[in-house]
Amino acid sequence: MSHHLVVVSDLRFAYADGTSALRGIDFTLHHGESVGLVGANGAGKSTLLLHLAGALMPAHGTVRIGDWPVTPKTLPQVRRSLGMVFQDPDDQLFMPTVEDDVAFGPENLGFPPEEIESRVVASLERVGALHLRRRTPHRLSGGEKRAVAIAGVLAMSPDVLVMDEPSSNLDPRARRRLIEQLKAFEHTKIIATHDLDLVLDVCARTIVLAEGRVAADGPTAQLLADDALLSASGLERPLRLQGCPRCAARSAAPS
Amino acid sequence: MGHIESSLARLGRLDEMAARDTPASRLDPRAKVAATLAFVVVVASFGRLDLGRLAPLAVFPLVLAPLGDVPWRPVLARLALASPFALGIAAFEPFLDRAPVATLGAVTLSRGELAAMVILAKFALSLCAALLLVATTGFDAVCLALAKLGAPRVVVAQLSLTYRYLFVLGEEAGRMVRAHGLRAPDAPRPTLRRAGSLLGHLLLRATTRAERIHTAMRARGFDGRLPMRRRWSFGRLDALFVGAVLLLLFAARAFDLPGLVDAALSGALR
Numbered sequence: 001m002s003h004h005l006v007v008v009s010d011l012r013f014a015y016a017d018g019t020s021a022l023r024g025i026d027f028t029l030h031h032g033e034s035v036g037l038v039g040a041n042g043a044g045k046s047t048l049l050l051h052l053a054g055a056l057m058p059a060h061g062t063v064r065i066g067d068w069p070v071t072p073k074t075l076p077q078v079r080r081s082l083g084m085v086f087q088d089p090d091d092q093l094f095m096p097t098v099e100d101d102v103a104f105g106p107e108n109l110g111f112p113p114e115e116i117e118s119r120v121v122a123s124l125e126r127v128g129a130l131h132l133r134r135r136t137p138h139r140l141s142g143g144e145k146r147a148v149a150i151a152g153v154l155a156m157s158p159d160v161l162v163m164d165e166p167s168s169n170l171d172p173r174a175r176r177r178l179i180e181q182l183k184a185f186e187h188t189k190i191i192a193t194h195d196l197d198l199v200l201d202v203c204a205r206t207i208v209l210a211e212g213r214v215a216a217d218g219p220t221a222q223l224l225a226d227d228a229l230l231s232a233s234g235l236e237r238p239l240r241l242q243g244c245p246r247c248a249a250r251s252a253a254p255s
Numbered sequence: 256m257g258h259i260e261s262s263l264a265r266l267g268r269l270d271e272m273a274a275r276d277t278p279a280s281r282l283d284p285r286a287k288v289a290a291t292l293a294f295v296v297v298v299a300s301f302g303r304l305d306l307g308r309l310a311p312l313a314v315f316p317l318v319l320a321p322l323g324d325v326p327w328r329p330v331l332a333r334l335a336l337a338s339p340f341a342l343g344i345a346a347f348e349p350f351l352d353r354a355p356v357a358t359l360g361a362v363t364l365s366r367g368e369l370a371a372m373v374i375l376a377k378f379a380l381s382l383c384a385a386l387l388l389v390a391t392t393g394f395d396a397v398c399l400a401l402a403k404l405g406a407p408r409v410v411v412a413q414l415s416l417t418y419r420y421l422f423v424l425g426e427e428a429g430r431m432v433r434a435h436g437l438r439a440p441d442a443p444r445p446t447l448r449r450a451g452s453l454l455g456h457l458l459l460r461a462t463t464r465a466e467r468i469h470t471a472m473r474a475r476g477f478d479g480r481l482p483m484r485r486r487w488s489f490g491r492l493d494a495l496f497v498g499a500v501l502l503l504l505f506a507a508r509a510f511d512l513p514g515l516v517d518a519a520l521s522g523a524l525r
Contacts, residue, residue: 053470055474091471096395104482113486
């Protein structure tokens with residue numbers, strides 16, 4: 001296996017109605033990297049993720065996952081090495097019970113029953129959701145659904161974890177728990193999100209997308225403090241890197 | 256609007272009963288599905304005036320319900336909910352066939368009236384059996400059992416996904432109606448015209464969601480067959496259950512049980 005895990009080169013894509021979503025994207029990911037994919041609404045994040053997962057095929061350019069270029073023929077291999085967590089867990093949790101859902105991937109990969117069982121237990125434990133295993137997905141809370149959706153992908157032991165807005169609709173504590181878990185995962189991660197504070201916590205590297213192009217690609221701490229870049233891409237500094245409004249008010253007040 | 260959500264909650268109630276540990280829920284789902292299917296076929300097989308001969312078949316739901324600790328109220332409520340279909344068919348019978356068949360005191364029963372009662376009895380028996388099947392087995396296990404008994408996998412996948420997303424779709428519809436009501440305070444119930452556009456939107460949302468679900472399924476290796484992981488063992492009790500049901504069905508089909516009882520009683524009295 002090459003040490004470049006994900007290679008995207010000159011990727012272009014337009015939707016059927018002519019909307020150009022990706023206008024030449026290039027980047028390379030190495031093993032163990034954790035990358036935040038940020039950008040305004042409509043910048044092309046979701047379209048790019050769908051290409052990585054092989055749900056859309058490039059109109060131009062190539063996507064390589066591990067040793068495989070993403071083509072209709074290599075999809076089974078690509079899906080073994082790349083796991084995708086979708087934005088709405090309801091789209092992903094389609095089996096009758098939590099354990100069936102987590103077993104769905106390993107089942108399709110053809111593992112023997114004992115192996116499936118141990119994977120189900122291990123991945124549910126990993127996200128702290130083992131106690132939910134016999135529950136019905138549609139009765140779970142938002143945070144629980146998200147945890148189970150992540151477990152379902154972990155159970156396939158992918159090399160690359162791709163996540164679309166993992167922290168959306170989570171309460172602060174569930175969000176914090178998710179961040180701690182993401183930090184602990186040894187997988188290569190690509191996290192598309194508007195939650196720039198999460199990127200600051202989890203991802204050493206950030207790719208900023210704007211209008212279907214890579215506007216910047218570099219160390220998170222540097223990019224997310226670059227006001228000119230952020231405002232040109234429709235973003236703002238993460239809250240943590242913004243000045244404290246209380247201190248600002250205090251220092252502005254006449255002493 | 257609250258009532259869509261509350262109807263959804265009620266929809267799942269029977270299904271949830273199956274999670275309890277009762278003698279009926281411990282039976283192998285395949286046994287219950289096969290027994291119920293056979294039961295429905297035999298119920299349907301009786302002639303249009305065989306009301307008396309249907310009576311012994313009521314033993315099946317009457318025994319299964321207490322075995323599964325299923326209360327009758329929710330079952331009967333669902334029966335009532337579905338009854339317009341049967342009533343609609345049965346309603347015409349009395350007008351089509353007025354020949355008298357029996358006289359009970361001052362009331363004369365026509366063939367049409369008897370036929371209407373047979374239709375209602377068949378409806379009540381088969382639906383009761385199906386509802387009890389869900390309440391003692393759970394919808395997912397029923398789907399799985401159907402697959403294991405040889406039903407086409409595509410049909411089973413459709414059934415089980417439809418049930419799963421019925422709730423999501425219902426909640427979405429509930430949210431849309433609520434959003435509509437909040438911006439139309441004077442007419443919170445959508446007019447026919449607006450309902451059309453709401454339904455259209457719901458359809459569009461449902462299809463885009465279906466696409467997303469399919470993408471998610473493919474991403475985890477879905478190839479058109481839902482995996483079936485659960486293993487069941489068909490034990491002696493299950494065999495006993497199926498045997499007892501088949502015996503009841505055979506006896507009800509082959510002999511005129513009420514007639515025999517009648518003859519025996521009148522013989523004893525003489």
